[in-house]
Amino acid sequence: MSSALLPQALDALILCRVIDNFGDVGVCWRLARQMATRGLRVALVLDDATPLRWMRGVDATSQSVSVLPWTLPDSAWTALGGQVQRLVIEGFGCTAPNALLAALPRPTPETPATTLLVNLEYLSAEGYVARSHGLASPQHHGAAAGLTRWFFYPGFTEDTGGLLGGWAAPEPPHSPPQALWFAYPHPRWRDWAQHLARFVRESASDPIDRVEIGLCPGDAQRQAKLSPGEQLTLPDSHSVLRALDYTDHDGFDTRLAASAISVVRGEDSFVRAQWAARPFVWHIYPQDDGAHWAKLDAWLDLLLDGQSNALAQPLRRVWHAFNDPGWAGDLPPWPDAALWHAACRAWQQRLADQTDLLTRLLAFAQTRRSTGQP
Numbered sequence: 001m002s003s004a005l006l007p008q009a010l011d012a013l014i015l016c017r018v019i020d021n022f023g024d025v026g027v028c029w030r031l032a033r034q035m036a037t038r039g040l041r042v043a044l045v046l047d048d049a050t051p052l053r054w055m056r057g058v059d060a061t062s063q064s065v066s067v068l069p070w071t072l073p074d075s076a077w078t079a080l081g082g083q084v085q086r087l088v089i090e091g092f093g094c095t096a097p098n099a100l101l102a103a104l105p106r107p108t109p110e111t112p113a114t115t116l117l118v119n120l121e122y123l124s125a126e127g128y129v130a131r132s133h134g135l136a137s138p139q140h141h142g143a144a145a146g147l148t149r150w151f152f153y154p155g156f157t158e159d160t161g162g163l164l165g166g167w168a169a170p171e172p173p174h175s176p177p178q179a180l181w182f183a184y185p186h187p188r189w190r191d192w193a194q195h196l197a198r199f200v201r202e203s204a205s206d207p208i209d210r211v212e213i214g215l216c217p218g219d220a221q222r223q224a225k226l227s228p229g230e231q232l233t234l235p236d237s238h239s240v241l242r243a244l245d246y247t248d249h250d251g252f253d254t255r256l257a258a259s260a261i262s263v264v265r266g267e268d269s270f271v272r273a274q275w276a277a278r279p280f281v282w283h284i285y286p287q288d289d290g291a292h293w294a295k296l297d298a299w300l301d302l303l304l305d306g307q308s309n310a311l312a313q314p315l316r317r318v319w320h321a322f323n324d325p326g327w328a329g330d331l332p333p334w335p336d337a338a339l340w341h342a343a344c345r346a347w348q349q350r351l352a353d354q355t356d357l358l359t360r361l362l363a364f365a366q367t368r369r370s371t372g373q374p
Helices: 022-036 074-084 100-103 128-132 190-203 219-224 251-256 268-276 291-304 309-322 337-352 356-370
Strands: 010-016 043-047 066-069 084-091 114-120 137-138 148-152 179-181 211-215 231-233 239-243 261-265 280-283
Touching: 010 022, 010 074, 022 043, 022 084, 022 268, 022 356, 066 231, 074 084, 074 100, 114 231, 128 211, 148 356, 179 190, 179 291, 190 219, 190 239, 190 261, 190 337, 211 219, 219 239, 261 268, 261 291, 268 280, 268 337, 280 309, 291 309, 291 337, 309 337
Parallel strands: 010 043, 010 084, 043 066, 084 114, 114 148, 179 211, 179 261, 211 239, 261 280
Antiparallel strands: 137 148, 231 239
C-alpha cells in the first residue's frame, strides 16, 4: 500500500495479530468501533482481515474505521508513526513493527509525550490485574528505545482498565433460538445441548415442547457437521440444533440478549454475555498447566460475592463440569433460574455503574500527556 493511500491523520492506531478469528479481532474491532462513535479517527491493522467480512457491519460508524494490512512496507509504517497523534495500541501484546516504533516521536524534557504506546492485555478477574494495570516499561534497546510501553489491563473493578461498554441490542428480526451455543469443541456436546434445552423448558413461564439451540459458526458447527441453515434433531426428540449464519457484532449481541441461556467462549463473547444479563456458561480456553481454573474461579468469586449458597454451589458445579473434558458422570442440575437471572442482572448493573474501558483508556493517555510522563 502506498503511503499516499494511508489515512492522513489518526487519533489511534490499533494493532492486532489474529490468533482466534472470533476473540482477539473481536475485541480490537469493538474498541475501534467505539472510538469511532466518539469522533476519534482510528485505524485497525490486521494480519488477517477475513473476519471483518461478516463482523464489520454496514453502519456508518463501522465504515469510518480504516482497516490496514500488517504487510505494509516500512515506508508506510514510518508514515503512520508520524500521523498517529494519541495512541498506538498493541492488542494482546502483539509487538508493533520496528519501522513504526522507530518513527514514533520521543518525549523530551521540553516536549512531553504526545503519542502513547499501550499494550492492551488479556482480560482476567485475578488479583494480579489490579497490581499490573498501568505499569510502565521504559524501552532502552532496539527500535523502541526512548519510548515507554504502558500496560493496560481490562478488568471488572475500578482499579483496573475496565470493560468495553455495552449497548442496547436491537430487536431480533425473527424468532431467535431459545439457547445459543458458541463453544470450543466439547466431548459431550450432545449431552450438554440437551441439558441446555432442559433449562429452557424448566425455566419457561409457558410450556415448551421443542427447544431450538442456535449453533454459531466455527467449532460448534464443524463438530455437529452442520452448515448454516441446516438442522439436527437430538436424541431426546425435543431439542433441535440449528446452524446459524455469521453475523456482525450487533447481530451477535441481539442473539445473546434473546437467548434464555448461552454458552460462550473466549474474551469478547464472555463480556457480551455479561452485558446481556442472561444465564450463561463460559467455555474457557484450556491451558496445559491448568491456569484457566484460577481464571474461571476468580470471575465466579466476583459474580457470586454476596449470593446465597443456593445459587453459588450449583452454578460453580455446572461451570466446572462443563469445562472438565473428563467429566463422565451425570450432568449436574442447573441452578434455580430466578436466582441466576437476578444475579446476572445485578452483575450487569454493577458493571454499568463503573467507567468503561475506552473512557479509562483515554483518561489514562491524557493524564500522561498532561503531566509530561514519557
